[in-house]
Amino acid sequence: MNVENKHIVVAGAARSGVAVAKLLKKKGAIPFVTDFSSISSEFAEQLRAESIEFEQNQHSEKAMNGDFLVLSPGVPTSSKIARNYLNTGKKVFSEIEVASWFNRSPIVAVTGSNGKTTVANWLAHTWKVANQEHLLAGNIGTAFSDHVDETSKEITALLEVSSFQLDHIDQFKPDISIILNITEDHLDRYQNDFNMYAKSKFRIAENQDDSNWFIYNDDDPVLSNYAEELSKKEEAPRLLAFSSDNEISNGAFVRDGKLILKINNKEEQLMQIGEIGLSGTHNLQNGMATALAARASEIKNEFIRESLQTFEGVEHRLEEVRNLKGVRYVNDSKATNINAVWFALDSYNMPIVLILGGRDKGNDWSVLEHQIREKVHTIVAIGEAKSAIKNQLGKVVPNYMEADTLKQAVKLSKKKAKRGEVVLLSPACSSFDMFENYEHRGNEFKQAVLDL
Known part of the structure; x- marks a missing residue:
């Protein structure tokens, strides 16, 4: 996507909005940042330092007339500014979509109602244990836009992605996508419609093809049904499932207290599940998702095993x-x-x-x-x-x-x-x-x- 000399409006002046505005300026665009609330002094100073024009406590006429709109995750699709762009046929993109236009790295992207921060950090721990170059960004504290200029074929981009970020993707295409689970959450942003929320999560795989991987929780009936439909798609991504309840044909499961990986009909015993560093069924599933993403990225079992044993979890999560x-x-x-x-x-x-x-x-x-x-x-x-x-x-x-x-x-x-x-x-x-x-x-x- 060529953004040079385009007048691009960014709605929301928090972490993601400011990061994408700075990225667009660097790529030759003319960004304008608008926020319906007041902008913190920290972010206002960052925008001034980059000579990026902004407004606060309003969405003015100027904000309504960009070539397209970039929506921060905190700004709902139902907002006046988003509706204005959509109703006039103009494009609305998320920050992670815009960042992906300039990405040069393989992407591993994880979403889910619960556990995505844990798994994103667990992936980073695994890549570190395996001495593989990586960056960690997305819905996890640092916007992808802040790091996308560091990307290369040798560095894996590990991204935590929320439903709000997926709502407005267009070309975003992870090499490996993961959905951990889908349960009722944020329904206030989806007209109290669970199906709308689930469809938003499913978008993580919509641009993937048979050169990519889709990893999912087979114990989640919503995801199991979606994977079945996805498999019928022409050039569907390769599917890897994980289950703590049942043996499955391609992916990760438990047999006799052991974690088994079965990929392309080759079965490998990875470790005793009691050796996994974090307790609870949900962390067993998180560990399985991490292991499958690592194997799909050709990381050796010895490093995966060490990562599953030594990961200590994330702040504010148990x-x-x-x-x-x-x-x-x-x-x-x-x-x-x-x-x-x-x-x-x-x-x-x-x-x-x-x-x-x-x-x-x-x-x-x-x-x-x-x-x-x-x-x-x-x-x-x-x-x-x-x-x-x-x-x-x-x-x-x-x-x-x-x-x-x-x-x-x-x-x-x-x-x-x-x-x-x-x-x-x-x-x-x-x-x-x-x-x-x-x-x-x-x-x-x-x-x-x-x-x-």
Whole structure:
């Protein structure tokens, strides 16, 4: 895509928007950044340093008249500016799409409702163990646009990709794509229609052909059905499945406590599943996805095995903060939907004090009822979701409590937790009612725990 001298409007002036504006300027375009809210001083300074024009607290007439629109992940397709471009027949692209126009690296891209940050980091750990050059970017802290000029055939681009980024792709084509799972999340951005959300995730594979790989979770019926349809496509990507429940014909599975890789009818025993460094069924599946992507990239089994044994996880995802008088305090702030909390509870076989809440995305809390009855003796609810949690789960546990602050929630949890138990922050909600983001929430929890 030739962008030289094109007037390109970028909507959203946070990390992704500023990164893509800087990239477009470097490639000869004339970017204009617009944000319906105020722009942070840090990002405004970056734009000034690059002599990129911008506006804030509005979408002016100028913002509506670019050659095309680049949409940051935080700006919904339903926004006035996006609708204006789409209704007038102009193109709308995501930041990751624009970055891909200038990419020279093989791409491994991972998406899913849960686990994509863990797997993206696990892939990076695997490439590091194997001494393979790589870069890690996307929905993970650093925009692909910030790194795309570093790409080459010798460096693998490992990308975490969200549904919002996939909504507006056009040519984006990973060499290896991975979908870990699809469960209800972000439905407020998809007209409360799960099928719309799922189709957005499926787009990760839409441009792939038989020179590429598509890796998917065969235990997820939505994905299993999609893979079956995808396989019928002319020049469909090569499929690799993973399953923690069943043996499968091509991919990764468990037999007699061993992780088996079976690719092109060749079966290899990789390791005992008890040797995998992260516990829980979801991390077994995450490890399988990582192993398959590494094998598809021709990384040797010895390096994959070492990576699966030594990876320690990511910050704010089942991160143990402290063991105080026999009580483990665990930060799972990244659990922003119900399914993530289900996985977190599934990882423990000991009594739990559970801190839940934040900004509710229309959660059906009853999905957690069985796990909570079995493992949780106390719920401490926080944030805007308190009344919903009380209505749906208040009578499910022996002890239901509410806190006005996270610090107070930690103090209440300490009073209820006994030696050999876990205090788990796993909110099932976004953080925006009380915090800037899930990282801010997780850091506040960690500080409150360290202050006990």
